[in-house]
Amino acid sequence: MTNHVAACGQMKVARLAQEPHGTHSESVLSFIRSGSLDMLHGETFTATQGMFVLVPGGMPHTLLSGSDLHVHWMSFCPDCLGLEPDAALLQPFQQVRLGALPALTLSGERVEFVQTLYQEFELALQQTLPLEVMKSFVFLLLHEVSLAQQPISWRAGMHPKVVAALSYIESQGLQPVSLQGVADAVFVSAPYLATLFKRETGYSVGQWLTKKRLGEACNRLMHTHTPIATLVEELGWSDTTHFIRQFKAAYGVTPALWRRQHSLKQAR
Structure with missing residues (x-):
């Protein structure tokens, strides 16, 4: 259901x-x-x-x-x-x-x-x-x-610098953030972080940021009446067309249609 x-x-x-x-x-x-x-x-x-x-x-x-x-x-x-x-x-x-x-x-x-x-x-x-x-x-x-418990045999997981980068992205990811900005925040070079982040997560820093912002976009489309053009600015995209293109690639529909579909579900 x-x-x-x-x-x-x-x-x-x-x-x-x-x-x-x-x-x-x-x-x-x-x-x-x-x-x-x-x-x-x-x-x-x-x-x-x-x-x-x-x-x-x-x-x-x-x-x-x-x-x-x-x-x-x-x-x-x-x-x-x-x-x-x-x-x-x-x-x-x-x-x-x-x-x-x-x-x-x-x-x-x-x-x-x-x-x-x-x-x-x-x-x-x-x-x-x-x-x-x-x-x-x-x-x-x-x-x-x-x-529940994490299995003792499993190691902690990611490299400490990637954990630090994820923490920074989690707190600052809706602001204008670049690979260089994340690298500066965790005190490594941008090329080193790019390689390490991709190896540890399977994503580039840019891809991770985009997916975080798209998830937040869905949340705000569902729970607010904020115009899409305003959401674009609040979530760090440079222009509305680019946001709509990335949203449709991720979810198969435009942000406006996604909002209407989920508003109807809530109303039922």
């Missing part, structure tokens, strides 16, 4: 082929019931049965492959649910933004409860739910994430 505020479902796939670098406006929390999923996030890693996989809204991510997958998933809009970026329930997602590997292992005694939560949420969404009920399901699942 899909909804911009919150959605829930499950997927069974015998073999998952590589998907190109992607991003979406909502945050996504998946739970692997069985099988395995290979992802790229600074390094290649494999998420297996009993793990949560976290993808923050607007965060670039790459699925490499998967086999015999049975996955429960939930997407949600933090703003719609009244969750501020620094909310305790969102801290695992914030850590992923700053370079932590996006997978956590759930303890065995919690697995049945979590699977039941996903299943009941999916069933409940087949009818129109009050916002408070949606929040209850989402908050319960996010609480389970806070109890």
Whole structure:
């Protein structure tokens, strides 16, 4: 069942082929019931049965492959649910933004409860739910994430300079930011950072900035009535035509049409 505020479902796939670098406006929390999923996030890693996989809204991510997958998933809009970026329930997602590997292992005694939560949420969404009920399901699942652990065998992940660059982009990415500006902020040369960032994330600094800004553009198109020309200036694009071209390449429709479609969904 899909909804911009919150959605829930499950997927069974015998073999998952590589998907190109992607991003979406909502945050996504998946739970692997069985099988395995290979992802790229600074390094290649494999998420297996009993793990949560976290993808923050607007965060670039790459699925490499998967086999015999049975996955429960939930997407949600933090703003719609009244969750501020620094909310305790969102801290695992914030850590992923700053370079932590996006997978956590759930303890065995919690697995049945979590699977039941996903299943009941999916069933409940087949009818129109009050916002408070949606929040209850989402908050319960996010609480389970806070109890999960990252596998001890996994190293911390990204190079400290890339983590510092991601932190800078997270705080300043909606301002006019360049590769040189990020490099200066983390005290390395621009060519060195460009090579390191691409190696660790699979993206250039410019690509990462664009995807972050596009994710924020979706958020503002949904939650404000700000004219698109004003959004373009607020989000750091040099001109409206360039913004529309990049938005359509990412989401398949123009910003104006995206806003109308999602406004209609909210109104239902």
